[in-house]
Amino acid sequence: MQLAKHKRIRDRKAIQAARKNYCEYCGAYADIEPHHVFTVGAGGGDVSYNLVQLCTRCHIGVHAGKIEREELLAIIAKREGMTEEETYRMNRRAMGYNV
Ligand SMILES: [Zn+2]
Ligand SMILES: [Zn+2]
Known part of the structure; x- marks a missing residue:
């Protein structure tokens, strides 16, 4: 039997930690789960630099x-004190790309 390649455990703690009660884009009230910039389906991680409220x-x-x-x-x-380029690269690395 082979393990599913993209089987992953969601990091609820990281998601909860990234959660805010306001929208980081427009400032409005927010009560939903943070958005994954690189989708979970595409291999995006449950990490602060991939989550935005x-x-x-x-x-x-x-x-x-x-x-x-x-x-x-x-x-x-x-928010993370990084450049956009670094943020992009950190995410790609977390997804397993060699960047
Ligand atoms: Zn908004
Ligand atoms: Zn989303």
Whole structure:
């Protein structure tokens, strides 16, 4: 038997730690789970630099392609004290890419 390649355990603690009661994009009240900038399906991690708190409205906007990933990475970079480039690379590395 082979283990599923993308089987992963979600890090609830990291998700809870990244949770805020306001949207990091627009500042509105937020009560949903933080958004994964690099989706879990694509291998994105439950790590602070891949999570951004959004309100329901912005969350829908992101998934509808109205808010660019780069904008979210910029918000995270600022919060984490990293450059956007570093934030991008950290995420790609966490996903197993050699960058
Ligand atoms: Zn918002
Ligand atoms: Zn999302």
